[in-house]
Amino acid sequence: MIQSETAIARFFRLFAQKNSEESIPAQVSQFADPFISVDPHGTRCVRLDDFAAALPKRKVLFDRLGCKPAVLVSLDETQLDARYVLAKTTWRFDFSRANSGEAEQVLADSTFLVDTGKEEFRIVMYMAHQDIMQVLRDRGILQG
Template sequence: MIQAETDVARFFELYAKKTREDNDPALVSQFTDPFVSADPHGTRCVRIEDFAAALPKRKLLFDRLGCKPAVLLSLHETQLDKRYVLAKTTWRFDFARENSGELEQVLADSTFLVDTGQEEFKIVMYMAHQDVMQVLRDRGILRD
C-alpha cells in the first residue's frame, strides 16, 4: 500500500478503496467521459456508460477466479504541466488457487493521465502495460 503524501496519491488511495469496496458508481466518477484506454492490443475511446457496464462483469470473472481485492503497491508521479500528471502504478492481484487455496500473486503495471485542473481530479487516459487476461491464461488461473 502506498503512503498518500500528495493530492494525486490521495486520489489513487481513494481509487483503490472504491475498487476494494466494489463502489462502481464512485469509481466511474473518477474518469472523464469519454476517456482513452490503451493496452498491448491498441487504443480506444471508452464511453463512461460502457465502462460502467463492464465493471460488474469483470468483478464477477475475478471473483470466480478467486481474486482478492487489488492492492496498489507503487505510484510514481510525473507533473507534465500545471494541469496534468502522469501516474505510473503497480497493482498486486492475489488469486486463490482452486485445488490448494494457495494465493498466487499477479502484478500489473498501468499508467494513468490525470487531469488535476478541477477540484475533482479525473482520469483522462488509462494504459494497461500487460494483457492481464493473457497473463492469467499463461499462469493457468484463467481457462477458456
C-alpha cells in the same frame, strides 16, 4: 500501500478503495467521460456508460478466480504541466486457487494521465501495460 501524501497519492488511495467496493458509480466517478483506454491490443475511446456496463462482468470473473481487491504497490508521478499528472503504477492482485487454496500474486503495471485542473481529479487516459487476461491464462489462473 503508498506512504506519500501527495494529492495524486491520495487520489489513487481513494481509487483503490472505490475499486474494492460494490458501487459501480463510485468506481467510474474518477474517470473522465469519455476517457482513452490503451492496452497491448490498441487504443480506444471509452464512454463511462460502456465502462460501467463492463465492470460487473469483470468483477464476477475476478471473484470466480478468487481475486482479492487490488493493492497499489508503487506510484511514480510526474507533473506534466499545471493541469496534468502522469502516474505510473504497479498493482498486486492476489488470487486464491480454488483447487489448492494456495494464493498467487500477479503484478500489473499501468499508467494514468490524470486531469488535476478541477477540484475532483479525473483519469483521462488509462494504459494497461500487459493483457491481464493473457497473463492470467499464462499463469494457469484463467482457463481457456
